[in-house]
Amino acid sequence: MKIDLQAVEDAAMTLYIRALKMLPPDVKAGLDRLTRTETAATAQSVLATMVTNIQVAEATDNLLCQDTGIPIYNLLIGSNVQVDGHALKQAIRRGCERATREHPLRSSVVHPLTRKNNHTSCGIEVPVIHIDFSPMPDLLDIEMIPKGSGSENNSFLKMAIPAEGIDAIKTFVIDCVLAAGGKTCPPTIVGVGLGGTSDLSVALAKRAATRELGSRCSDPEGAKLEEALSAAVNQLGVGPQGLGGDSTAFAVQIELASTHITMNPIAVNMQCHSARRARATFTPAGVTYGY
Structure with missing residues (x-):
């Protein structure tokens, strides 16, 4: 399976935005579970506010949290996938930059000494990209996690x-x-x-x-x-x-x-309670998005 690098770049951009706006169903279910079992009145009120924040963010196409985090991309690559590894990482970086510039998102990434912010959510060794290998031969899986400070x-x-x-x-x-x-x-x-x-x-x-x-x-x-x-x-x-x-x-x-x-x-x-993540899965049938 040959990978279209432009499609990877587009997916990397989409995933960053999607992760920041749409909370995974398992996290929503976790909040519902805690809401049902919580006994303290103040805690019940705080949990209700969190649930409302999620609903408002999704209804208004807004961010779940102002912290766009450190962008992390976790990749799984099948044995039949044909792709230049270096070019793959560069495509993900371009997608991350596009999400920040075109959407736009607040860039939280700075140089560790000068604290200079290039307003791209990218920098030295960022986005963080981890690559591992899948037993499924015709698969490229990209998970995006914006990890807040x-x-x-x-x-x-x-x-x-x-x-x-x-x-x-x-x-x-x-x-x-x-x-x-x-x-x-x-x-x-x-x-x-x-x-x-x-x-x-x-x-x-x-x-x-x-x-x-x-x-x-x-x-x-x-x-x-x-x-x-x-x-x-x-x-x-x-x-x-x-x-x-x-x-x-x-x-x-x-x-x-x-x-x-x-x-x-x-x-x-x-x-944190806003446990954000998003996933794009490439197969011969195309690209699908999930969590």
């Missing part, structure tokens, strides 16, 4: 002592949620990366935080820990926007990897 600023890494075991993981995750408080615009998705190396653990935490709500860790022990931590986090009383209540997090979601016998890396990355 409110959630991304609450990222944590601990190189734990293996002898501390699972208790160290639980304690660290709980401490991170408490430290973040209302700064992540909860209810959040708490992404936890376990194992690997320090950099892999952080990458796994991001993957977990941006996973679809309702999905489970593929590892049975990881799935058990997800369930235990999800219950524990919602007993902390942080609540929506940090104003108290039962709804601190939609879920704790875990991704894990094998690690060294003398290491136990633990990373936490959070996603």
